[in-house]
Each structure stands twice: as C-alpha cells, then as structure tokens.
Amino acid sequence: xxxxxxxxxxxxxxERKRKEQALKVRAYRAAMGRIQAKRAAGELDNEMLALTxxxxxxxxxxxxxxxxxxECVLEKLSKLAQxxxxxQREQAGDQxxxxxxxxxxxxxxxxxKTQAVFSCELDLxxxxxxxxxxxxxxxHHRCWTLEQNPQADWxxxxxxxxKYLKFDERNFHTWDYRRYVTAxxxxxxxxxxxxxxxxxxxxxxxxxSWHHRSLLLPELYPNEQRDRPMSEEKLxxxxxxxxxxxxxxxxxxxxxxxQRWLLGSGAQLDRAPRVAAFRLxxxxxxxxxxxPTPDLEDLNIELxxxxxxxxxxxxxxxxxxxxxxxxxxxxxxxNNLTYTLKLSDQELKLLPLPGSEDGVFYFAPxxxxxxxxxxxxxxLKTQLQSCLDLLEYEPDSxxxxxxxxxxxxxxxxxxxxxxxxxxxxxxxxxxxxxxxYYKDLAARWTLELQLAxxxxxxxxxxxxxxxxxxxxxxxPYGQYLVIVDELKMAGKLMxxxxxxxxxxxxxxxx
Numbered sequence: 269x270x271x272x273x274x275x276x277x278x279x280x281x282x283e284r285k286r287k288e289q290a291l292k293v294r295a296y297r298a299a300m301g302r303i304q305a306k307r308a309a310g311e312l313d314n315e316m317l318a319l320t321x322x323x324x325x326x327x328x329x330x331x332x333x334x335x336x337x338x339e340c341v342l343e344k345l346s347k348l349a350q351x352x353x354x355x356q357r358e359q360a361g362d363q364x365x366x367x368x369x370x371x372x373x374x375x376x377x378x379x380x381k382t383q384a385v386f387s388c389e390l391d392l393x394x395x396x397x398x399x400x401x402x403x404x405x406x407x408h409h410r411c412w413t414l415e416q417n418p419q420a421d422w423x424x425x426x427x428x429x430x431k432y433l434k435f436d437e438r439n440f441h442t443w444d445y446r447r448y449v450t451a452x453x454x455x456x457x458x459x460x461x462x463x464x465x466x467x468x469x470x471x472x473x474x475x476x477s478w479h480h481r482s483l484l485l486p487e488l489y490p491n492e493q494r495d496r497p498m499s500e501e502k503l504x505x506x507x508x509x510x511x512x513x514x515x516x517x518x519x520x521x522x523x524x525x526x527q528r529w530l531l532g533s534g535a536q537l538d539r540a541p542r543v544a545a546f547r548l549x550x551x552x553x554x555x556x557x558x559x560p561t562p563d564l565e566d567l568n569i570e571l572x573x574x575x576x577x578x579x580x581x582x583x584x585x586x587x588x589x590x591x592x593x594x595x596x597x598x599x600x601x602x603n604n605l606t607y608t609l610k611l612s613d614q615e616l617k618l619l620p621l622p623g624s625e626d627g628v629f630y631f632a633p634x635x636x637x638x639x640x641x642x643x644x645x646x647x648l649k650t651q652l653q654s655c656l657d658l659l660e661y662e663p664d665s666x667x668x669x670x671x672x673x674x675x676x677x678x679x680x681x682x683x684x685x686x687x688x689x690x691x692x693x694x695x696x697x698x699x700x701x702x703x704x705y706y707k708d709l710a711a712r713w714t715l716e717l718q719l720a721x722x723x724x725x726x727x728x729x730x731x732x733x734x735x736x737x738x739x740x741x742x743x744p745y746g747q748y749l750v751i752v753d754e755l756k757m758a759g760k761l762m763x764x765x766x767x768x769x770x771x772x773x774x775x776x777x778x
Contacts, residue, residue, distance in 0.1 A: 328396035425453070437471055460480075461481065472523055504644050507648075524671055544631075548601060556748055558634065570611075579597075582596040586750070649679060682720075692710045
C-alpha cells in the first residue's frame with residue numbers, strides 16, 4: 269500500500285468540507301462582530317477598513333460592508349481636508365515668493381494622500397471583481413469612488429472594461445459600466461459602435477453587445493419621422509447583418525431579439541402620452557391615452573373654441589392602468605362652435621358626433637406599422653423569403669416562426685394578417701410554455717386591425733362591433749373604446765373576457 273495516494277471516501281470528503289465551512293463561519297462571525305462594535309463606537313479608522321477587506325475579498329456581495337467602507341472613506345477624506353487647511357493658509361501668506369518653489373516641490377512629492385485613498389478603493393474593487401466579475405456591489409462601489417475623485421482617470425477605466433470583456437464578452441455588468449465610463453470619458457459614439465461590431469463578430473451570441481448597439485444607432489443615425497429605430501439606409505444594413513447572425517445559429521435567440529427591435533416602431537418609452545380617443549358632450553368629457561399616465565393634471569389639457577379657452581381639470585381615472593379618464597370640469601358645450609383639444613405638444617381638431625348635434629370626438633387608431641421606402645421594402649421581402657425557406661427545413665423553429673410573422677406585418681399589416689396569426693397559432697403548440705404570450709400578441713394584432721378599420725364602418729364612433737369569428741384571449745387597447753355607446757361581440761367572447769370588457773361612454777356616470 270506504500271506509495272499510493274489515499275483517495276478520500278465520500279463521507280470523509282463531506283466531513284472535511286463541513287469542518288472548513290465551520291471555520292469560515294466562525295471567522296466571519298468574529299470579524300462581523302468586531303466591525304459592528306467599532307461602528308457602534310464610531311471608530312471609522314484604518315482597522316475598520318482592514319476588517320472589511322478580509323471579508324470582501326472572499327465575498328464581495330456583502331452590501332453592509334461596502335456601506336461601512338464608504339463611511340470610513342468619507343471620514344478619512346474629511347480629516348485630510350482639515351489637515352490641509354492650515355497649510356494652505358500658510359502658503360497663501362507668501363504666495364508670490366513661494367510659487368516657483370511649490371511647483372518644483374509638487375513634482376517631487378509622493379502620491380497625494382487623497383489620491384492614495386481613492387487608489388486603495390479602486391484596487392480593492394478590482395480584486396473583488398476577480399473573485400466575482402458580476403458583483404453588483406463591487407461595480408457600484410467603483411462608480412461611487414470615481415464620482416468622489418475629481419482627478420479620476422477615465423482612460424484607465426476604459427482599459428479595465430476592455431480587459432474584463434476579454435475574459436467574458438457577454439458580462440452585462442461590464443457593458444453597463446462601460447456605458448458609464450464612455451459617457452464620462454467623452455468617447456465618440458461612432459468609436460463605440462466599431463468596438464461593438466468587433467465584439468459581435470467574435471461572438472454572435474452576445475445579448476449585451478446587441479443591446480449596446482441598439483443604444484448607439486438611434487443617436488448616430490436618427491430617424492426624423494421617429495417611426496423607425498434609425499434611418500432607413502442604416503436600418504437596411506443592420507437587417508442584412510443580423511440575418512447573417514441569426515442564420516449562423518437559428519436556435520440562438522440574441523440575434524432574433526435584435527432583429528425584432530429593428531422591426532419595431534422605434535417609439536420612445538419616455539415620450540409624452542398621445543391622445544387615443546376623446547369625447548365631449550354637453551357638460552362631460554372622457555379622454556383615453558395610449559400609455560399609462562399617473563397624474564393627468566401635469567399635462568395641462570385645454571379645450572379651445574374660437575376665442576374661448578377652458579382648462580379641463582379634476583380628472584378621475586376610470587381604470588387601474590390610468591389610461592382612461594373622465595373630467596369633472598363644467599363645460600358649456602355649444603354645437604355652433606369648432607373645438608380643438610390641446611395637450612402637451614398636441615393640438616387636435618375635434619369632429620362633430622355624426623347623427624346628432626350634442627357633442628364632438630377625436631380618435632386615432634394604435635400605430636401598427638411604419639411606412640418604408642421601396643429599397644427597405646425589398647429587403648424586408650428578401651428576409652421574409654429567407655425565413656420561409658428556413659422553415660421548410662426546420663418547420664418548428666420558434667424564432668423563425670415569430671420573426672417571419674413580424675416581417676409579414678412590417679410588409680403589409682392587413683394583407684398578411686391571417687397568415688401572421690397562423691404562425692402565432694403554431695407557436696402556441698411549438699412553444700407551449702409561452703402559449704399565453706402568443707395569445708395576447710394575437711389579440712393585440714387583431715384589435716390593431718379592427719381599430720384601424722373602425723372609422724370606415726357604419727355607426728362610428730358610437731358603435732364598435734367585433735365579427736363573431738374573432739377570438740381574443742385578452743382585451744388590449746380597451747381604452748380606445750371609451751367613446752362608444754354600443755359594444756357588440758359574440759356572447760361567448762363577452763363571457764370569457766368578463767370584467768376585462770372595456771367601459772363604454774354610455775355606461776359612465778358623467
């Protein structure tokens with residue numbers, strides 16, 4: 269048996285690990301106990317900093333220790349500032365004679381004590397990131413340290429980002445930190461886009477890099493109509509590039525997600541809400557917006573009729589999403605006047621309600637698809653055909669099924685409506701875990717088409733009717749129907765929707 273390495277049994281290995289864990293827990297509790305005692309006594313000194321280092325280098329995700337460390341750093345900086353004040357007053361007394369001498373001494377002085385504090389914190393975060401490159405706390409502390417330092421070296425931070433992205437080009441913490449650093453360092457967006465392109469070429473399956481790209485392109489290639497994420501010429505180039513990436517590995521979702529963003533409307537999440545529908549009668553008004561609005565009073569809604577102006581106020585929400593509102597302001601409606609509704613940057617001409625002289629209304633259907641040039645349309649058709657060709661070989665490819673449906677809608681919403689819904693129906697079976705999502709998407713697309721065609725139907729805007737064959741799993745865009753008096757749909761659908769059936773104007777107590 270001599271000369272042979274003894275292999276630990278499973279039980280021995282488990283016992284060894286248990287003892288190691290017990291020692292670590294004992295050391296951790298002792299260190300934390302000492303730290304809490306010193307903090308209670310207000311001892312924010314070098315010993316406290318040393319104690320926090322012992323734990324953070326092993327576990328960088330203890331938020332409490334980073335907070336304590338920041339308290340220590342601020343205390344230390346405060347003391348250094350107090351020490352420097354008397355020296356500055358002495359130097360100011362004989363500034364003219366000592367100016368040249370001070371410049372020479374400054375060049376030979378050791379590292380400034382304040383900068384030494386910042387360097388220590390940066391070194392610690394770098395050590396902690398080597399332990400866990402995805403530590404929220406370590407990245408946050410690094411940002412905090414740099415914000416405190418008026419002489420922060422942003423180029424050094426940029427090189428650090430490059431270093432960490434070589435280790436893991438998909439680490440979204442590093443990409444997020446890189447956006448922070450490039451903004452501080454003033455790195456041109458075009459330069460960042462080139463860097464992003466190189467990272468994508470190295471690895472197509474890089475969500476973070478595609479996302480970074482989506483933030484840069486609207487800035488570099490803005491779309492004046494704001495109905496696309498970027499200019500059409502650049503959009504065409506991006507579609508060509510992402511299709512290559514998607515077809516390299518059809519089962520990888522990162523490129524498909526980016527392509528879906530390219531096919532979107534480019535709507536800005538931070539834009540002001542737009543009016544979806546409005547109706548005014550005698551002494552009552554209702555308003556529907558295309559996005560939730562917590563406080564309608566901030567929008568300054570005004571009703572204008574000739575020389576008369578009425579500020580509509582005292583708005584009350586009619587739904588939990590706060591997209592539909594009624595006004596309790598008194599309005600003396602007169603049918604011989606032309607009314608205009610002003611809200612933020614919108615100025616909307618109100619139309620008389622047909623068949624009567626007792627009110628006015630406004631309606632704008634939800635935005636379903638953007639217009640495009642012949643060149644872009646040709647590229648979209650080429651991409652659709654490529655997806656359909658791929659489906660012949662891989663008929664159950666969920667990303668190809670979904671993308672082809674989106675391409676159909678980008679080409680012709682109305683003409684391809686039925687076919688796009690067929691793709692969603694197949695996705696409900698292929699990707700059963702997301703069945704509810706596909707049903708909701710089908711409901712959204714169906715109502716977008718119905719609402720777009722509504723102004724051409726008899727009875728608009730008092731009556732809205734869904735064909736009996738229409739099936740909906742949910743009721744998106746319900747706020748658009750607040751101006752109707754009559755809502756007709758199949759009894760089974762009405763029963764399935766239950767309390768999700770939107771409120772009608774005729775039901776409101778105005």
